[in-house]
Amino acid sequence: MSENKFSTGVSNVNISGIRKLFEAAGPNAINLGIGEPDFDTPDNIKKAAIQAINDGFTGYTAGLGIPELRNAICGKLDRENHISVKPNEVMVTSGASEALYISLSALVSPGDEVLIPNPGFLAYNSIVKLLNGKDVSVSLKEDLTLDINDVLEKITPKTKAVILNSPGNPTGAVSSKADVKALAEIADDKNITIISDEVYEYFIYEGEHVSPAQFSDNVVTINALSKSYAMTGWRVGYLAAKENYVGQILKVHQYLQACANSIAQKAAVEALVGPQDSVVQMKNEFKNRRDVLVKGLNDIGLPCVMPKGAFYAFPEIKECDKAAETLLKNDVVVTPGTAFGANGKDHIRISYAASMDDIKKALVIMENVL
Ligand code: PLP
Structure with a gap:
């Protein structure tokens, strides 16, 4: 088990399905499981916090x-x-x-x-x-x-x-x-x-x-x-x-x-x-990644409804737990649909809050191993 930023180190707690997967991921895994933007907080916001501390x-x-x-x-x-x-x-x-x-x-x-x-x-x-x-x-x-x-x-x-x-x-x-x-x-x-x-x-x-x-x-x-x-x-x-x-x-x-x-x-x-340009930049970047990811998924035979929002794709796949495990063994972290309820069983969730480079690499691995 590798340590990562979500590791609890507590054994008697039934951690969520998503975090469980993160705990099992290798240090070089491509993480498409995470539900947080891979961007830093904009500078103007950080400055306001520093000002608040100084005040x-x-x-x-x-x-x-x-x-x-x-x-x-x-x-x-x-x-x-x-x-x-x-x-x-x-x-x-x-x-x-x-x-x-x-x-x-x-x-x-x-x-x-x-x-x-x-x-x-x-x-x-x-x-x-x-x-x-x-x-x-x-x-x-x-x-x-x-x-x-x-x-x-x-x-x-x-x-x-x-x-x-x-x-x-x-x-x-x-x-x-x-x-x-x-x-x-x-x-x-x-x-x-x-x-x-x-x-x-x-x-x-x-x-x-x-x-x-x-x-x-x-x-x-x-x-x-x-x-x-x-x-x-x-x-x-x-x-x-x-x-x-x-x-x-x-x-x-x-x-x-x-x-x-x-x-x-x-x-x-x-x-x-304050200025909202960083939100717009993030949104544009997510849209580019979504377009590449969803096209890639459909091309390799994982049918995917075009997600109109958020930063997740939810393609169809049989035996999602097994698929997520196979991907994990090949250093790609995704979340099995069952983590979100029984009706998610024929899907995996792929977060595109990850670099375009990682998304492209993961698509190649998916094509090879799934
Ligand atoms: N609601 C949804 C749908 C989420 O996906 C998340 C986080 O992943 C939250 C709420 C929690 O948000 P917060 O980090 O602001 O507590």
């Missing part, structure tokens, strides 16, 4: 986050997402992970059901299980977006929430405006809450990002600077929702985190209000 901005902040940042988030949501919220309806969190956890904690009592895309980001199921709720799978359509008809079918009197993740992990699929609107109508009709995880919002190559909160008040919008600004380690994310939700969620947040990292909050203000 002694190192204490607790308001539980909801510093007003400057909440105002910047309100402006962003209004401008880009057509969501109108007041600063006291925004909470700055320790990444999207915390926002997901505290939102579900506030909503789910033991026995409550949460509808979760399958395959989907693995944290959703784990959090619901930790809360003694029931995770109920919703299928994806052929284009790998959430099947709204299946959502309707799975709703019971115990359903509390439904997760929407567009652009999606592990699929890269982007839900259509019509589907997002239909989901918002269902949420209103059935009185359930949409947890809208929008962390890949800035990486959309075709189509548009649509936030359900522009159509319904029964939505908790979750986002983070982690992916958008190459800030995964800074741990700064946020949620926005109507005040009644935020009040409940704050009860969990105030004991879990007290507040988000003060320095990262200052840096996040600069990220949101």
Whole structure:
């Protein structure tokens, strides 16, 4: 077993499928398993953090986050997402992970059901299980977006929430405006809450990002600077929702985190209000890599729906666990679809948050060994 930056060194914990693979990878492996941008945080953002340290901005902040940042988030949501919220309806969190956890904690009592895309980001199921709720799978359509008809079918009197993740992990699929609107109508009709995880919002190559909160008040919008600004380690994310939700969620947040990292909050203000050219550069680079990867996969006989967003391709392959193992033995790390739920079994997830060079080398290896 090799040491890498994700190694826990703890034996009695059932680490996630993705991290397990990383632990088994050799030191020279091409890593197409990782879900974080392979870019450095832009300089203007780093400078803002250094300034915050030099200014002694190192204490607790308001539980909801510093007003400057909440105002910047309100402006962003209004401008880009057509969501109108007041600063006291925004909470700055320790990444999207915390926002997901505290939102579900506030909503789910033991026995409550949460509808979760399958395959989907693995944290959703784990959090619901930790809360003694029931995770109920919703299928994806052929284009790998959430099947709204299946959502309707799975709703019971115990359903509390439904997760929407567009652009999606592990699929890269982007839900259509019509589907997002239909989901918002269902949420209103059935009185359930949409947890809208929008962390890949800035990486959309075709189509548009649509936030359900522009159509319904029964939505908790979750986002983070982690992916958008190459800030995964800074741990700064946020949620926005109507005040009644935020009040409940704050009860969990105030004991879990007290507040988000003060320095990262200052840096996040600069990220949101400063120049956006690095986001555009990252997005263009991801698109180039996606085009090469998806063409390469289709050429070698691994059919792949064109992912319209995020930085993942989700090609079809039989016996995905075996395929991922074979690739691992040949120094290419990918993630078997089963890591994202049983319905992912005929797929592997390939992250293209890796250099073009690595992607091209990996395609050659895939062609040879699969
Ligand atoms: N939501 C999705 C869909 C993700 O893929 C990830 C990270 O991979 C997260 C949330 C967690 O984001 P953060 O690093 O901001 O906690």
